[in-house]
Structure formats: structure tokens, C-alpha cells
Amino acid sequence: MDSILVTGNGPLNGQIPIAGAKNACLTLMPATLLSEEPLTLTNAPRLSDIKTMTALLQSLGAEVSSLQDGQVQAMSSHDLTSQTADYEIVRKMRASNLVLGPLLARFGHAVVSLPGGCAIGARPMDLHVEGLEALGAEIELKDGYLHAKAPGGLKGGVHEMRFASVGATENIVMAATLAKGTTVLKNAAREPEIVDLVECLRKMGAQIAGEGTSTIEIQGVDRLHGATHQVVIDRIELGTYMLAPAICGGEVELLGGRMRLVESFAAKLDAAGVSVEETDKGLKVARKNGRVRAVDVVTEPFPGFPTDLQAQMMALMCTAEGTSVLEERIFENRFMHAPELVRMGADIEVHGGTATVTGVERLKGAPVMATDLRASVSLILAGLAAEGETVVSRVYHLDRGYEHVVRKLEGVGAKIERIKGQ
Known part of the structure; x- marks a missing residue:
């Protein structure tokens, strides 16, 4: 099993290109199931999760071709052979549940396994089911599979979600088209990935209004056609690499980054003493003066502080001046990286959904283990600023959400290498 060796090596300087958004691309790919005509996505990230979604679509009979070194996904669902998403594929990735709405809308029936993914909480399917049932679907859970049908087709209706779930919003919007x-x-959830999905669906002929607000209105159409769409920049990768110069010092420009994608996150960095400046190429980030200051964080749905940047922000707070409190309100079990940071000398106390971090002068390298996707990169960030060597194991998590992480960090001066497992 591969690991990553990180050696603290001082300030970082240079440019890092930001890839297309994993969470957006994984939502856009199932949209191909809504039409017989081809859907082509450009600026696709090159990640293992994209390969998993490709395998799932192909298992349904869709044609999927990866072009231009994986940055273009060309898809066609003109001749699907199945409406069943099997457990063996779905268990690998939470986003697999996004085939449910499109299959149900187009064919009137679907069988989809309950999903898997990172072990950061239960993340049940009830919000998806409630929304689809509001459109007239009949859904039953049997033997770990959701059996959904709409014999007379789905019908428009008014539905208010109990929680602004991103995945449920995406599933319901696709079905409603x-x-x-x-x-x-x-x-409805307001995340940029949902806005990106709606823009793509609109290119396919959908009639949708209100994306980016809490109320989305969809006028159903008889059919959708093909389209070509560019995947939005990954705001989580953007935020992750914004933290690199914040932790290590130096100045890094994130190519393609836009402030509108990370406003609440950038505001926290500013309060901590980190400068974030928008340029014509992206975002330029640098620590203002010396040691960063402790700031409190509460994770919230967009436009609040992203849960997917909580682990990385904790790595920054480990060496901040003062004490910070990080409250996780989106997912339970999302502080599993804290004990690993403690192994590196961090002072962290976790009580339920709250972590209290008292900054120390310096972290020390240690062997640590990644527990999920975002935790893995938080340990790499911590290692960049630690004394000595840090070895991060179980980095297969990393491949699900960050392309070429070693190459990108090496490009700005980090001392980092991937060690192949036996």
C-alpha cells in the first residue's frame, strides 16, 4: 500500500493549477442518463472516483470514453441495458446514489444499492427518498437496495427539504427535469456544484430557475438533448492549497481560483492573518506577518464554511497563536484526523462534534494514518510545516479527490514523495 513521505522544508513559492471539481463532475456524469444524446464534459479531474463513476455508468450500458489524458469525459446513454446500480460498485463511493433520480425519471424505475464512501457519518438516503416520493415515486428498501418506480411517470410538486442536502438537491433536480x-x-442546497449542474442541464434543454438560492423551480420537459459543458473549478482543492503557504509561509498563486467559490473560507484566513488576493489568473495567498492567529470555525452548508475544509483548517490551527474551537455540524465522526495530528505534537481535545485546538510552536514529523479523503491531505499539510519526516499511510483515500498532489506541491518547493507499497 502506497504512502507519502513529507519533510518540512520551509516556505512555498510559485503557482499551483486547480483542477475541475470532483463533486461537480460526479454529479454531472449521471446527467447523461437523462438523454439518449451524447454529453461531453471538459476540465474533468483525473481521479479514482471518476473511474468509479465511469464503471457504474458502463455497468448500466452507457458508453463512456476518457479523452485528452482524462480531462474530457465523452458519454452516451442511447442504449442502456440496465437500471440496476450494483452494490459492488456503489459501495466504493457515496456519489453513486446520483443515478437514482435520472434512471427513475427517464425509465420509470430504478434499483440502486445504498451507497458507501468515506466513513465520516451515516449520511442516510432519507432526504433523497422523501424528495422523489414528493414527485410521485414509490420507493421501497429491500436487502440493501432502493427499489424505485413511478408507473405513470414523475409529476411535479412542491417539496421542502428538512435539511439543505447537496446530494438530495442534485438527485431531485435531475429527476424533476x-x-x-x-x-x-x-x-435547496446552494453550493456552486449545484449551480454548475443546473447550467449543464439547461444546455441540455432543461427549464430551471433559482439555482444558487434556497428555492429552485423546475418546469419538466418531454426530453433532454446532448451538450458540452466545462466542469467548474474545485473549490475544495482550491481551499486546500490556499492553506499550504498559510501553514508553511511563502506566496502561492492558485491558477483558476475565484473568490466567489471560497468567500467564507477566505474570510477565516484573513482573520487568522493570511492574505488572499484575487488576480487575473486566480488567487494569490501569503501569510501576512509571522505566526497565524487562532480563529473559531463552524461548518455549515454553502455559503458557510465547508465541512470538506475542516480537517485542513485544523492542521493550520495546530500551530496558530492561541486556542481555536472547530465545530462540525454537517457530518458526525469527522474528527478522526485529530488523533493523528496529536501524534505530531498537536494539542487537540475532541468532545462530540467540537474540537478545541491550542496552538503549539512547532509540529514534529511522525508516522500517521489517513482515515478519509480530507484527513489525508490535512496530514500532508501538517507534515509540510513539521520538523523532520512525516509518513502518511493509506493514501488511497487521497487519490479519490486530489490529482497529482505530489507534483503540484513539489512545483512550489515542497519536499514530498510518494513511496510505492510492496
Whole structure:
């Protein structure tokens, strides 16, 4: 099993290109199931999760071709052979559940396994089921599979979600594009990935308004056609690499970055003493003066502080001046990286959904283990600023969400290498 060796090596300087968004691309790919005509995605990230979604779509009979070194995904669902998403594929990745809405909308039935992914909480499917049932679907859980049907087709309706779930919003919006009549989805998630999905669906002929707000209205159409769409920049990768110069010092420009994608996160960095400046190429980040200051963080749905940047922010707070409190309100079990940071000399106390971090002068390199995708990169960030060597094991998590992480950090002066397992 591969590991990553990181050696603290001082300030970082240079440029890092930001890839297309993993979470956006994984949502856009199932949209191909809504139409018989081809859907082509450009600026696709080159990640193992994209390969998993490719395998899932191909298992349904879709044609998927990876072009231009994986940065273009050309798909066609003109001749699907199955409406069943099997457990052996779905268990690998949470986003696999996003085939449910499109299959149900186009074919009137679907069988989808309950999903897997990072072990950061239960993340149940009830919000997805409630929304689809509001459109007239009949859904039953049997032997770990959701059996969904809509014998007379889906019908528009008004539905207010109990929680602004990103995945449920995406599933419901995709299903509603082919429902009869008008669907009004209230308390919808507002994330940029949803805005990106709607822009793609609109290119395919969908009639949707209100994306980026808490109320989305979808007027169903009889059919959708093909389209070409560029995947939005990955705001989580962007935020992750913004933390590199914040932790290590130096100045790094994140190519393609835009402030509108990370405003709440950038505001926290500013309060901590980190400068974030928008340029014509992206975002330029540098620590202002000396040691960063402790700031408190509460994770919230967009436009609040992203849960997917909580682990990385904790790595920064480990060497901040003062004490910070990080409260996780999105997922339970998302502080599993804390004990690993403690192995590196961090002072962290976890009580339920709250972590209290008292900054220390310096972390020390140690062997640590990645527990999930974002935790893995938080340990790499911590290692960049630690004395000596840090070996991060179980980095297969990393491949799910960050392409060429070693190459990108080496490009700005980090001392980092991937060690192949036996």
C-alpha cells in the first residue's frame, strides 16, 4: 500500500493549477442518463472516483470514453441495458446514489444499492427518498437496495427539504427535469456544484430557475438533448492549497481560483492573518506577518464554511497563536484526523462534534494514518510545516479527490514523495 513521505522544508513559492471539481463532475456524469444524446464534459479531474463513476455508468450500458489524458469525459446513454446500480460498485463511493433520480425519471424505475464512501457519518438516503416520493415515486428498501418506480411517470410538486442536502438537491433536480408539470424545491442546497449542474442541464434543454438560492423551480420537459459543458473549478482543492503557504509561509498563486467559490473560507484566513488576493489568473495567498492567529470555525452548508475544509483548517490551527474551537455540524465522526495530528505534537481535545485546538510552536514529523479523503491531505499539510519526516499511510483515500498532489506541491518547493507499497 502506497504512502507519502513529507519533510518540512520551509516556505512555498510559485503557482499551483486547480483542477475541475470532483463533486461537480460526479454529479454531472449521471446527467447523461437523462438523454439518449451524447454529453461531453471538459476540465474533468483525473481521479479514482471518476473511474468509479465511469464503471457504474458502463455497468448500466452507457458508453463512456476518457479523452485528452482524462480531462474530457465523452458519454452516451442511447442504449442502456440496465437500471440496476450494483452494490459492488456503489459501495466504493457515496456519489453513486446520483443515478437514482435520472434512471427513475427517464425509465420509470430504478434499483440502486445504498451507497458507501468515506466513513465520516451515516449520511442516510432519507432526504433523497422523501424528495422523489414528493414527485410521485414509490420507493421501497429491500436487502440493501432502493427499489424505485413511478408507473405513470414523475409529476411535479412542491417539496421542502428538512435539511439543505447537496446530494438530495442534485438527485431531485435531475429527476424533476423530466417530470410532468412544475416542481418547486424549497430549502435547496446552494453550493456552486449545484449551480454548475443546473447550467449543464439547461444546455441540455432543461427549464430551471433559482439555482444558487434556497428555492429552485423546475418546469419538466418531454426530453433532454446532448451538450458540452466545462466542469467548474474545485473549490475544495482550491481551499486546500490556499492553506499550504498559510501553514508553511511563502506566496502561492492558485491558477483558476475565484473568490466567489471560497468567500467564507477566505474570510477565516484573513482573520487568522493570511492574505488572499484575487488576480487575473486566480488567487494569490501569503501569510501576512509571522505566526497565524487562532480563529473559531463552524461548518455549515454553502455559503458557510465547508465541512470538506475542516480537517485542513485544523492542521493550520495546530500551530496558530492561541486556542481555536472547530465545530462540525454537517457530518458526525469527522474528527478522526485529530488523533493523528496529536501524534505530531498537536494539542487537540475532541468532545462530540467540537474540537478545541491550542496552538503549539512547532509540529514534529511522525508516522500517521489517513482515515478519509480530507484527513489525508490535512496530514500532508501538517507534515509540510513539521520538523523532520512525516509518513502518511493509506493514501488511497487521497487519490479519490486530489490529482497529482505530489507534483503540484513539489512545483512550489515542497519536499514530498510518494513511496510505492510492496
